[in-house]
Amino acid sequence: MRLFKKVLKITFSIVLLVFIGLYIMFYQFTKPKSDEVVMDELTTELVRPKLTKERFKNFEYRMVSVEKDSSLPTIVFVHGTIGSAVDFKSYLTDSLLLEKANMIAYDRVGYNYKDTHNVQESISFEAAMLDSIIGDRTNVILVGYSYGGPIALATKKTVKSIVLLAPAVYSKVEPMPSMINVYKWKLTRWLVPPIWKQASREKISHQEDLKKFEDHWGQTNNKVISIHGDADWIVPYSNSLFLEKQFSKDQFKLVTINNVSHELVWSNDTLIKQELLKLLN
Incomplete structure (x- = not known):
């Protein structure tokens, strides 16, 4: 014994x-990376990005930009939940894209390094912030990944094109992972790292917030491309099929990647870059 x-x-x-x-x-x-780490990851022989602290309303956020020629189109990347500008490292440092476009990526409120603010749990807020980043630029391509998809799609700006990567745009198929209960339960919430608490807040409210938009996605005048893996269990492929029904064929293009899940932004970056280059040529 x-x-x-x-x-x-x-x-x-x-x-x-x-x-x-x-x-x-x-x-x-x-956890969110420091400014020094972000710059170290994104700086190459070809790329000297600029890291700035910007403000929208009463919120400060971090933005990374590679802007060389104002006459070139600008690609603006919007990350998901959780996420950051560094999610798009492969694109921000790509030599072919850099020849043809300026690029911007930013950390949404709640996901910045040492951010004291909570996520805003509002597509309307996020879209307004995105519109402020676009500013008076007219030749813009928006790239929204996951939760960033509906944010890009909700823009009130007229842009060259909107590229959605596994967009979470349909409330009825929005999965709620069982692990979210670790955050919901007060006895276990302390175990959840701060950045995942932010993500949990956003995830819980996203389904209800989508209902304000999901029947009106087709009202945008912008051309839309949705790139989605048909094996995605985090943001089901049916999100893109739902979108497809709201647009005419000349306004919407669906690119299906077989047997690929939600990691397509990294695992299939070559294909995504090819689609971006088509828009830039």
């Missing part, structure tokens, strides 16, 4: 240490 208790105690200690180690790794890997 003593031996059993000793083995049990050792086993529990090992499991606890492994859990703590994995938690620390997860926390460090997913």
